[in-house]
């Protein structure tokens with residue numbers, strides 16, 4: 001009987017296979033210019049990181065999408081999302097390696113890539129879809145439709161059909177955004193939950209109190225501005241009044257269609273509530289989750305910025321191999337936000353000293369402390 005051999009590093013990592021797939025279109029690494037090998041390896045390294053980021057995103061989403069998310073589950077969501085953010089941060093730095101490719105070096109082999117492009121990175125699309133990028137809205141950022149592009153390719157190429165399969169799978173799943181919204185919707189506000197008979201009144205009361213405080217603060221800030229800033233005082237008063245109205249419109253959900261408005265209004269009120277009373281024990285993990293989501297999206301936006309600057313440095317403002325306007329398109333995508341409410345809410349947060357008083361403070365204490373208090377003689 002033969003004894004099974006002990007595991008070794010190269011078998012475990014399938015290194016032979018991994019190191020044999022850098023041959024590019026020729027399938028022969030020795031036929032490539034050194035710069036092209038560099039180009040392929042950098043892209044493959046990115047795609048490996050994307051693979052891991054996608055997996056982590058799905059794990060985070062699964063925890064968050066549960067019909068009831070116990071308090072102790074939120075650290076798991078944060079853990080997986082942090083890994084996504086860290087991967088993206090590392091990916092941003094990796095562009096430095098790409099930038100050792102000079103424009104002339106790249107031009108030597110660029111034309112043979114046409115029409116292949118990072119635009120076809122289906123993993124980047126899966127990442128976007130799982131986060132919750134609305135692909136119809138996305139088209140507005142560059143007059144190019146990444147999904148339609150991959151669909152078209154899938155008509156004539158089996159490998160593209162596989163790519164499309166990955167994408168369609170992701171599109172059939174819940175996104176982190178939808179899971180987050182459902183979770184926010186259920187957040188108790190002033191101790192009240194959606195199923196409570198008086199919930200609408202409690203939530204409206206909180207929002208009205210909050211808006212009153214914003215109006216009051218803005219009024220004082222407008223009056224306190226010193227003259228001589230080069231801006232008409234009346235203009236400043238007008239700007240503060242506009243900011244007050246924008247805060248009200250956001251919390252009323254004016255930008256959302258009527259059917260979804262009550263749902264979105266409650267999620268926005270919950271966001272303001274969690275961010276405002278973030279020091280309460282029961283809100284400690286929720287606010288960390290919100291911070292982590294913002295941080296993750298920030299890393300993605302920074303990735304887009306960094307990629308665009310690297311592209312500008314290497315190919316200037318010429319048209320991309322994928323047919324987009326190139327840097328102009330890439331720069332426009334940096335304005336995209338998936339978790340736009342999480343960003344918007346930052347504009348209307350009040351300093352602690354200006355917050356409306358908190359009803360039901362005990363509700364937001366540590367569960368164990370409450371249990372102990374109830375059991376105390």
Ligand code: HEM
Nearest residue numbers: 046117118119121124311314315320321322323324326333
């Ligand atoms: C010399 C290096 C590079 C150049 C010149 C370049 C250029 C471009 C250009 C011009 C686009 C816009 C689409 C098009 O028309 O082609 C694009 C998109 C893209 N590139 Fe790169 N790229 C480079 C390296 C990389 C690397 C290392 C990655 C890592 C995976 C990458 C990932 C992407 C992705 C994901 C997109 C789609 C972006 C979107 O649609 O929002 N690129 N690239």
